[in-house]
Amino acid sequence: MHELSLCRSIYAITARAAGTRRVTQVSLDVGQLRQVIPETLVRCWAVVTAATPLAGAALTVNHIPARAVCEDCGARSALGPGLTFACGACGGRGLRIETGEEFLVRSIDVADGPPP
Ligand SMILES: [Zn+2]
Structure with a gap:
């Protein structure tokens, strides 16, 4: 399940960009050819961010055909x-x-x- 490692990367990018500010939402562009299942990505995001400063930040996936x-x-x-x-x-x-x-x-x- 590569969604988990993708979420770790998104986490690192987001945490670095946000610094000490509280993140409410992260929006992603995900192309159709990426073989990513958005629902799985959102579930993994919840796992990766649990008990971190990013807990509760919503992940929105914009599907690019x-x-x-x-x-x-x-x-x-x-x-x-x-x-x-x-x-x-x-x-x-x-x-x-x-x-x-x-x-x-x-x-x-x-x-x-x-x-x-
Ligand atoms: Zn042609």
């Missing part, structure tokens, strides 16, 4: 749930991924006052 551009005809297409790597317009296989590989901390919301 996978999109690709065809290098043969230039058509842009969404990669469906089956993730077929062929152009929807010409059937070409020279697809360049534009979005869907994101995994980043988009924003961290902090409140006034020290952590509880």
Whole structure:
């Protein structure tokens, strides 16, 4: 379950950015191609932050759909749930991924006052 190690990384980034401020919410961008299950990520986040200064901080996951551009005809297409790597317009296989590989901390919301 790599969600746990991802949460440890998010924790390290968030703790460093927040310093002594209390964190209320962390927002992530997670691309469809990342093979991350958002519900699992949120559950792991609760485990990783329990009994730490970040306990109670909500984790929100913004799902970024996978999109690709065809290098043969230039058509842009969404990669469906089956993730077929062929152009929807010409059937070409020279697809360049534009979005869907994101995994980043988009924003961290902090409140006034020290952590509880
Ligand atoms: Zn094409």
